[in-house]
Amino acid sequence: MDTLIKLKFVVAGAIYENELLAPYTSFKIGGPAKYFAVIDSAKDLLKLVNEADKLKLPYLILGSGTNILFSDNGFNGLVIKMNNSKIKIKDETLEGEAGVLLSKAVGSALASGLSGLEWAVGIPGTIGGAICNNAGAYGGDLAQIIKEVEIVRNHKIRRINNKKCAFTYRSSIFKNKDHQDVILSAIFNLKRGDKNAIKSKMDEIILKRKQKADSYPSVGSVFKNFKLTAKEMEEFIIRHPDFPQDFIQHNTIPAAWLIESCGLKGQTIGGAMVSEKQAGWIINLGQATAENVIMLISVIKQQVRFKFNLQLVEEIEYKGF
Ligand SMILES: Cc1cc2nc3c(=O)[nH]c(=O)nc-3n(C[C@H](O)[C@H](O)[C@H](O)COP(=O)(O)OP(=O)(O)OC[C@H]3O[C@@H](n4cnc5c(N)ncnc54)[C@H](O)[C@@H]3O)c2cc1C
Numbered sequence: 001m002d003t004l005i006k007l008k009f010v011v012a013g014a015i016y017e018n019e020l021l022a023p024y025t026s027f028k029i030g031g032p033a034k035y036f037a038v039i040d041s042a043k044d045l046l047k048l049v050n051e052a053d054k055l056k057l058p059y060l061i062l063g064s065g066t067n068i069l070f071s072d073n074g075f076n077g078l079v080i081k082m083n084n085s086k087i088k089i090k091d092e093t094l095e096g097e098a099g100v101l102l103s104k105a106v107g108s109a110l111a112s113g114l115s116g117l118e119w120a121v122g123i124p125g126t127i128g129g130a131i132c133n134n135a136g137a138y139g140g141d142l143a144q145i146i147k148e149v150e151i152v153r154n155h156k157i158r159r160i161n162n163k164k165c166a167f168t169y170r171s172s173i174f175k176n177k178d179h180q181d182v183i184l185s186a187i188f189n190l191k192r193g194d195k196n197a198i199k200s201k202m203d204e205i206i207l208k209r210k211q212k213a214d215s216y217p218s219v220g221s222v223f224k225n226f227k228l229t230a231k232e233m234e235e236f237i238i239r240h241p242d243f244p245q246d247f248i249q250h251n252t253i254p255a256a257w258l259i260e261s262c263g264l265k266g267q268t269i270g271g272a273m274v275s276e277k278q279a280g281w282i283i284n285l286g287q288a289t290a291e292n293v294i295m296l297i298s299v300i301k302q303q304v305r306f307k308f309n310l311q312l313v314e315e316i317e318y319k320g321f
Contacts, residue, residue: 003035003055003057004017004035006051006055007035007037007048007051007052007055007078010047010048010050010051011037011039011044011047011048012044013037013038013039013040013041013044013083014037014038015035015036015037015038016035016036016037017034017035017036018032018033018034019032019033019035019036019079020032020074021033021036021065021070021074021075021079021320022070024062024064024065024079024081025065025066025068025069025070025219026064026065026066026124026217026218026219026220027065027068027069027217027218027219027284027288027293028217028284029069029070029072029217029284029288029289029290029293030068030069030070030071030072030074030290030320031070031071031072031073031074031075031320032074032075033074033075033077033078033079034074034075034076034077034078035057035077035078035079036078036079036081037078037079037080037081038081038083039080039081039082039083039084040083040084040085040099041084042084042152042157042184045080045082045152045182045184046152046155046157048078048080049080049152049155049182050155052077052078053155057077057078058076058077058078059077059078059079059080059180060075060077060078060079060080060319061080061082061128061182061183062079062080062081062082063081063082063098063099063125063126063127063128063129063130063132064101064124064125064126064129066124066125066129066219066220067125067129067133067219067220067315067316067317068219068316068317068318068319069219069290069293069294069316069317069318069319070290070319070320071290071318071319071320071321072289072290072291073320074320075319075320076320080182082097082098082099082126082128082182082183083099084097084098084099084100084184084185085097085099085100085101085104086100086185087100087104087105087108089108089109089112089114092114092189092190092191092192093147093187093188093189093190094108094109094112094114094117094187094188094190095185095186095187095188096127096185096186096188097127097184097185098126098127098128098131098182098183098184098185098186099126099127099128100126100127101124101125101126101127102120102123102124102125102126102127102130102135103121103122103123103124105117105120105127105188106118106120106121106202109188109190109198110195110198110199110202113192113193113194113195113198114190114191114192114193114198115190115191115192115193115194115197115198116140116144116145116188116189116190116191116193117140117145117188117190118138118140118198118201118202118205119136119137119138119139119140119141119205120135120137120140121202121205121206121209122137122205122206122209123135123137124220127183127185127186128183130142131146131149131165131172131174131183131186132172132174132175132183133170133171133172133175133315134167134168134169134170134171134172135170136169136170137205138205138208141167142167143162143165143167143172145188145189145190146162146165146167146186146187146188146189147161147162147186147187147188147189148160148161148162148186148187149165149183149185149186149187150183150184150185150186151174151181151182151183151184152181152182152184153180153181157184169224169227170224170315175317212277212278213277213278214275214276214277214278214281214283216273216275216283216284216285217283217284218275218281218282218283218284219281219282219316220280220281221255221256221280221281221315222255222280222281222282222297222300222314222315222316223255223259223280223300223312223313223314223315224255224312224313224314224315225252225253225254225255226252226253226255226310227251227252228251228252228253229251230251232251233248233251236253240308242261243257244257253310254280255280255304255312256278256279256280256281257279258304258307258308258310258312259274259279259280259300259304260279261307261308262300262303262304262307264279264299264300264303265279267296267299267300268285268296269292269295269296269299270287270288270289270291270292270295271284271285271286271287271288271289271292272284272285272288272289272292272293272295272296273285273296274296274300282296282297290321294318297314300312
């Protein structure tokens with residue numbers, strides 16, 4: 001039996017061969033996946049992962065593809081798109097399956113008068129992807145509200161608590177390549193709040209996001225910001241007295257500020273360009289390849305290193321390279 005038939009044999013959901021990945025990402029970049037499955041139940045996921053391991057077929061999990069750059073050659077294995085999408089509110093908790101859009105969780109929290117997810121308004125992607133990345137904005141992140149996460153590890157379903165997720169800035173145990181955990185669902189701890197106050201906080205954030213967003217396809221911020229100690233920040237300001245006062249109190253050097261200071265806004269390679277609106281973003285002008293993006297990233301890193309002696313680190317992930 002060939003691999004596609006074997007995979008189709010074990011799950012009820014759709015499985016395709018040589019499926020182009022670009023349309024499944026916000027960057028609209030990426031070649032084909034050898035195999036591509038859409039999964040909407042834990043039972044199917046377990047069966048599929050068992051079969052992939054039996055066939056020694058590498059696999060990766062895909063949410064909404066808003067933080068991934070796929071190679072132009074695609075992924076020579078199985079891409080599993082999580083499409084499980086149940087969501088439930090109980091008392092002051094929200095339980096959502098991995099394929100639920102974060103925006104849906106934000107909307108449900110608001111509708112139920114639960115506070116704790118306001119910061120997440122406007123962040124694209126799924127709950128699974130957000131947990132993996134410890135997504136965050138405006139002072140909040142997933143690490144602050146996750147109670148527990150249900151995962152598949154070593155072919156068994158387990159529940160792990162917040163501490164075991166090992167959340168750090170834009171990372172978690174799930175980003176660690178040694179683990180092939182699949183997030184099935186999660187429980188968020190929220191607090192009863194005033195609906196109007198929650199809504200106005202969200203409106204305020206939506207407005208701020210709109211002002212800096214670029215409408216071309218992108219993956220948002222390409223690089224992580226630098227978190228410095230107070231002493232490191234002091235030293236940085238001595239060397240760069242033009243550093244804006246606003247950032248000093250957070251001991252953060254935004255990657256966007258470094259890139260803009262290098263005069264890189266609008267820098268273009270092929271179809272990839274440093275956004276004119278938001279220097280931390282690379283946008284796809286229409287025909288960008290992964291190679292264009294990688295080359296542009298390399299130019300940015302070189303110039304920032306040259307001017308500031310700082311090594312930018314990617315927030316996005318490369319897959320299939
Ligand atoms: C316009 C724009 C704005 C953005 N703004 C922000 C922001 O403000 N803050 C922020 O933190 N991010 C931001 N992002 C980045 C991105 O939206 C988030 O990181 C998001 O949480 C990724 O979710 P996703 O479903 O798209 O994950 P994907 O990109 O599909 O995957 C990301 C990682 O998660 C893994 N993964 C996905 N689902 C699972 C699962 N079920 N089990 C195990 N692993 C899984 C993938 O394998 C991959 O390693 C932005 C992106 C865009 C395009």
